[in-house]
Amino acid sequence: MTPAARKPPADPFPAPDHLDSAAAAVWAEVVKAHDNPAKIIGPDLEAYCGQVALLRDARARIAREGLIIEDERGRPDVHPAIALETKAQAEIRAWGDKFRGRTPRPEPRRAG
Numbered sequence: 001m002t003p004a005a006r007k008p009p010a011d012p013f014p015a016p017d018h019l020d021s022a023a024a025a026v027w028a029e030v031v032k033a034h035d036n037p038a039k040i041i042g043p044d045l046e047a048y049c050g051q052v053a054l055l056r057d058a059r060a061r062i063a064r065e066g067l068i069i070e071d072e073r074g075r076p077d078v079h080p081a082i083a084l085e086t087k088a089q090a091e092i093r094a095w096g097d098k099f100r101g102r103t104p105r106p107e108p109r110r111a112g
Contacts, residue, residue: 013037022053030099051091058085
């Protein structure tokens with residue numbers, strides 16, 4: 001087998017080059033999980049991936065730095081990443097089920 005023949009097939013739905021690495025990773029997760037990725041590719045998916053990446057970054061910052069931080073005068077203040085996290089959550093929820101992937105089939109009803 002030649003080296004070219006051992007190459008994995010090209011990704012049919014690669015993340016756009018302009019997405020940062022965190023958003024591109026979300027893109028890959030969503031596309032892999034979705035039963036029909038061709039239906040979701042586009043600017044909406046780009047925006048969704050950006051919001052999920054932002055949410056993850058905000059959570060990581062809060063976990064690292066704590067819920068309460070010191071402001072510029074040394075007084076305790078709520079971490080500003082909490083507001084970013086909340087806004088990202090709202091955006092993600094607004095997309096509803098569009099990017100959730102495979103939808104479970106309803107259980108058949110039993111007679112009786």
